[in-house]
Amino acid sequence: MNTIELEGQLNQAAELLRQRLGQPPAWGMILGSGLGDFVDQLAQRRSIPYAEIPGFPVSTVVGHSGRLTLAEAEGVSFCALQGRVHLYEGVPAWQVVAAVRTLACWGVRRFVVTNAAGAINTDFTPGDLMLITDHINLLGDNPLCGPNLDSFGERFPDMTRAYRPKLIEAARRAASQIGLKLREGVYVAVLGPSYETPAEIRMLRTLGADAVGMSTVPEVIALNHAGCSVLGISCITNMAAGILDEPMRHEDVLATTSRVRKDFASLLFELLRGAK
Numbered sequence: 001m002n003t004i005e006l007e008g009q010l011n012q013a014a015e016l017l018r019q020r021l022g023q024p025p026a027w028g029m030i031l032g033s034g035l036g037d038f039v040d041q042l043a044q045r046r047s048i049p050y051a052e053i054p055g056f057p058v059s060t061v062v063g064h065s066g067r068l069t070l071a072e073a074e075g076v077s078f079c080a081l082q083g084r085v086h087l088y089e090g091v092p093a094w095q096v097v098a099a100v101r102t103l104a105c106w107g108v109r110r111f112v113v114t115n116a117a118g119a120i121n122t123d124f125t126p127g128d129l130m131l132i133t134d135h136i137n138l139l140g141d142n143p144l145c146g147p148n149l150d151s152f153g154e155r156f157p158d159m160t161r162a163y164r165p166k167l168i169e170a171a172r173r174a175a176s177q178i179g180l181k182l183r184e185g186v187y188v189a190v191l192g193p194s195y196e197t198p199a200e201i202r203m204l205r206t207l208g209a210d211a212v213g214m215s216t217v218p219e220v221i222a223l224n225h226a227g228c229s230v231l232g233i234s235c236i237t238n239m240a241a242g243i244l245d246e247p248m249r250h251e252d253v254l255a256t257t258s259r260v261r262k263d264f265a266s267l268l269f270e271l272l273r274g275a276k
Helices: 003-021 036-041 098-106 165-178 198-207 217-225 250-259 261-275
Strands: 027-031 045-049 067-073 076-082 110-119 129-138 182-190 211-213 229-239
Touching: 003 045, 003 098, 027 098, 027 261, 067 261, 076 098, 076 261, 098 217, 110 217, 110 250, 110 261, 129 165, 129 198, 129 217, 129 261, 165 182, 165 229, 165 261, 182 198, 182 217, 182 229, 211 229, 217 229, 229 250, 229 261, 250 261
Parallel strands: 027 076, 027 110, 110 229, 129 182, 182 211
Antiparallel strands: 045 067, 067 076, 110 211, 129 229
16 A cells, blocks of 8 residues: 555545544543453443444454543543554554554644553563553564655654653553552563463573563554554563463463552553543
């Protein structure tokens, strides 16, 4: 798809959102594995299945329901992408970020990007929430490859503050208000879908990574390219390969996200309350 076709598709999708959901909300959220039902507890919400939105790829992974939901909490409006697609599903990088680019085209400017991740830092434990302070891209791809979308941003966007310091500080305050201990660290994205070997985890620790996953980085790159502000939160669902003498299983990831759902929701609610 060339840039004219892609921009046309993004504008068409954004127009559909304007027609069906109205003006863009204050925040956008990308909810990762097992975290997508955060918005289901809210009384007033409207949802659109991804399949009804032009250009939105539909996830094939358990724990990703595939809906765009508009909701309100603490008097602040937000839209949530309940699930995402990954490069390992065979989706090209430019299409992985189609959903967040559509939201940016709609007019959403602040985003909370979440994921499930394995702990490389041995001080972490499953169930921790980690503020992402920086990332390492080992996916072998970048959503900005190919002709640049000049209407979104410049050819070589700065990634020095990919995760905005003001939003990180706001999340720290929110966690303090509810008495929640937050970890902080560097997230590394790998291609997957196989989990990492113990040798790979040792390498990633040497590189300075604290948690590892298979998502998030393409969306963060695309959002920074579009001039949006991003906050990243990882739910630490398991210890990475080789730290414990246990196999890696996606069922354990979903079980842990279910267990920490209350803390996760409390943090997001407090963050929105402080943003008013």
